[in-house]
C-alpha cells in the first residue's frame with residue numbers, strides 16, 4: 001500500500017454538469033454530500049435540559065445538545081439515541097420530532113427530537129462536562145451553534161403539546177455558523 | 179494522472195472504532211454518509227398531483243414524485259425546487275413540510291414538502307413522461323418506492339390543514355426498498 005494520501009483536483013467528471021473533487025492519483029470522485037446531524041433536546045422528570053460542554057473542535061468549551069453525524073445504515077432516531085449515549089452516557093426515549101434545520105453554508109441538515117431522560121448522565125469522551133439545567137439557566141451566551149438555540153426555542157414552544165408541529169428552519173447562506 | 183480507479187479495501191482506520199472503505203492506492207478514507215433526498219408532493223389548482231415516470235435506474239418506467247439527492251451548499255427547500263424543475267420542468271412553491279422518512283437499509287433520509295404548481299410541466303431528462311393525476315387515479319401498483327406511497331398518504335392526511343404535523347417515518351431495516 002502506498003498510502004501517500006489522495007491528491008484531489010477540482011474538475012468536472014465526464015458526463016456530469018458540475019465540478020467535483022477528483023483524486024489525480026487513482027481517479028476517485030469525491031461526491032461531497034450534505035451531512036445529516038441527529039440530536040435531541042432531552043429533559044428529565046423535573047423539566048431540566050441535558051447540555052454538554054464540548055471537549056472537541058469546533059467550539060471546544062462551548063455548550064451544546066447531544067447531537068452528531070448519522071452513520072451509514074442507521075435510522076435518524078437511532079442516531080439521536082446513540083449520540084446521547086456517546087456524549088452524555090444518557091439513555092433517552094424519543095417523544096416527538098421538534099425541528100428540521102437546513103444549514104446550506106456548511107451543507108448540513110440537522111434533525112432534532114424531543115426526548116425524555118431515562119438514566120443517570122456522565123461525560124462521554126467528546127464532552128468536558130454534562131449538566132441538567134433549568135431552561136432559564138441555560139448558558140445562552142456560550143452555546144456552540146445557532147441550531148442549539150433553535151432546538152431549545154422549538155422545545156420551549158412545543159412544551160405541553162403532545163404532537164407539536166416540527167419547525168423547518170433554513171439558515172441564510174451568508175450567516176455565520178456560530 | 180494514472181486514474182486507474184480507486185481500489186478500496188475494508189479496514190478500521192487508526193484512531194477509529196469502525197470499519198471504513200480505504201483506498202489501497204492512495205489511502206483515501208471513504209466516509210459513506212447517509213444521503214438526503216428532498217422531494218415534493220406538487221398539486222395544481224385542481225388538486226391534481228404531479229407524477230413522473232422514471233427514465234433512469236433504479237425502477238425505470240415506474241412512477242415517482244419529483245425528488246432527488248441534495249447537493250452541497252444547497253438548502254432542503256432549494257433541492258426540492260430544483261428536482262421539480264429538473265424532472266418535470268416545473269416551477270413550484272413550497273407550502274409545508276410533509277414528512278421526514280428515514281430508510282436505514284439504503285442509508286437515506288428523505289424530506290418531503292407539500293407544494294403548489296406554478297407553471298406548465300414537461301418531462302426532464304430523467305423522466306419518460308410527466309402527468310397531472312387526480313389523487314384517486316394515481317397508479318399505486320406501479321409506484322417506484324415505498325416513500326412515494328408515504329408522501330402521497332401524508333399529503334392526503336394533511337389536506338385542508340394549513341399547518342400539518344409532518345410525519346416521521348422509519349422503514350424497518352429488513353424491508354425491501356421497493
Ligand SMILES: [Zn+2]
Pocket residue numbers: 005006007023024025026027028184201203204205206
Ligand atoms: Zn486517490
Ligand SMILES: [Zn+2]
Pocket residue numbers: 006023025026027028183184185201202203204205206
Ligand atoms: Zn485512491
